[in-house]
Amino acid sequence: MLAQRPSFRVIVTAGAVASLILFTFLLFLGRGPRDISSKYVLKTPYKPVKEKPTKECPSPAPVHNETWQFQTERDALNYGLSEEQCLSAFPKLFLEIDKSVAQRQQHITFAELESRTVEDNQARVIVHKGEVYIVEFGEMTNTASRARATLLALQRALEAVPDRHLLPSIEFFFTASDWPHDPESGPPIFSYTKRDAHNATWLMPDFGYYSWPEASISTYNEARRRMIEIDEGEINADGTRSPGLAFQDKKKQLIWRGNVDTNKEIRGKLLEASQGQSWASVHHFVWGKDEVLPLEDHCRYMFAAQTEGHTYSGRGKYLLNCRMVLVAHSMIWREAHHAAMIASGPEANYVEVGTDYSDLPRKMEFLIDNPEVAQRIADNAVRTFRDRYITPAAEACYWRHLIRKYASVCDFKPSLTQIKDGKKVPRATHLEDWLLLKTMMKTDTQQKKKVENIKTENTKTENTQNKEQT
Known part of the structure; x- marks a missing residue:
């Protein structure tokens, strides 16, 4: 008996899908000019799968279970995933940490740390049995809230796991500035960003994962909630969601607000x-002068541009919480x-353009004329990112992995005390005590200024009365 031949329709459909995937790959990978007429062929219908709303509360994540898989609804806000769960859920997250470990030719010594002094925008910190201690806190004229957000995020990641006292103890420097300090050499330092050649810099999570009040952004979780509600709809009292803004109903424009002078x-x-x-x-923006576009309103656009400034741009992680196409150089x-960013092929999750943006018009026209491709990328x-x-679960996992790997290349255990004038005295202050002391000092300063203002006003009043009497 002859084998049954596939139908003509099956052959055509399979060929069309394969051609579309290959075409998309070539388009976004290439940089040279292309025949504009080719963008009108092979438009495969795209039908996104919509999840049904549920009123049931998700069950807790199982621990140490080989069959466990990350589920966004259940696990996204879980700061306390186990080490095994973190590695399973985020296999691409720890690349920069592993690179920093591989780049160390010798162990980190206490003497090496001692050779560095705490400069502006820097702090020296100890993690001891899962608790955060401040050794020294530098001048933070413009970055104090960043530094505190970083410390609080670290403490949050530690407190979320029941066995945090078993984590290795470490001592490190970090900078709250956009620029890494001594990035290519010298003692190690934690930073929000780095370049490939910055061998002394260890990448840590951005302070925005906690909060960024200076930019009129609330906590990261609150920002995520508002942004997700644009796309998925608000949660009703009965647990269901109201309709959100469909991707194809968004503004077919590329949104960007930023200061051109930074780059x-x-x-x-x-x-x-x-x-x-x-x-x-796309518009130039000046802080304190132009009106701020709320983060969630970015989600009403199909496309958003991501550009670097002096160094990295912190807005990228926020924009990836929208169902939109990120366009980045x-x-x-x-x-x-x-x-985890992929620029080409069927798994592409953003669109890459040249740093001169000469290919931007062509790629934007293609995406607008092929909305099914744009929605697939979004x-x-x-x-990949929002879910x-x-x-927050990924950020907490990153902090704990950073501690373990940094400790693996240190040859010393930090001490919370030191001998001074023959006596054992503390050399670090617990984060909670440190924050309370800072608050008290600020309150005392405000009280002193208030008293001084009252005295000044009283003096002015007395002088006025004396003049009137005279």
Whole structure:
């Protein structure tokens, strides 16, 4: 008996799908000019799968279970995943940590740390049995809230696990500045960003994962909630969700608000390439002068531009909480989630353009003319980032993995005390005590200023009365 031949319809469908995947791959990978007519072929219908709302509360995540798999609804806000669960859920998250370990030719010594002094925007910290202690806190003229957010995020990640006292103890420096300090050599230092050549810099989570009040952004969880509600709808009293903004109903424009002066070479090219284009909502922004566009309102656009500034740009992780297409130039400043970014093929979760933005108009026209491709990229981004790699659970996992790996290349255990004038005295203050002392000092300063103001006013009143009497 002859084998049954596949139908003509099956052959055509399979060929069309394969061609679309290959075409998309070639389009976004290439940088040269292409025949504009080719963008109108092979439009495969795309039907996203919509999850049904549920009123049931998710069950707790099982611990030490070989069959465990990360589930966004259940695990995204779980700061206390086990080490095994973290490695299973976020296999691409720890690339930069592993690179820092591999780059160390010798163990980190206490003498090496002692050779560094705490400068502006820096702090020296000890993690001892899962608790955070401050050894020294430098001048933080513009970065104090960043530093405190970093310390609180670290403490939160530690407190979330029941066996935190079993974590190794470490001592380290970190900078709350955008710029790594002595990035290519010298004693190690933790930083929000780094470049490949920065061998002395260990990448830590951005302070925005806790809060960024200066930019009118609330806590990271609150920002996520507002952004997700634009796409998925608000949660009703009965546990269901009201309809959100469908991707195809969003504004078919590229949104960007930023200060060009922080990186004129790149951001200036973005403005030039998008000037006068109907698909562009790209504008220069000046803090304190122009009106701030709320983060969640970015989610009403189909596309968002991500550009580096002096170094990295902290807005990227926020934008990835929207169901939108992130359009970014090739970035040289690393963040932890960058290892999960894919620019081409069927799994593409963002679109990469050249640093001169000469290919931006062509790629934007293609995406607008092929909305099913744009939605596929946006949905891939949601699954990869919003629902996994930039969740609070991922951030907490990263902190604990950083502690373990940093400790693996240290040859000393930090001490909370020191001998001074023949007596044992503390050399570090617990984070909670330190924060309370800072609050008390601030209150005392305010009280002193208040008393001084009262005295000044009383003196002025007395002088006025004396003049009147005279």
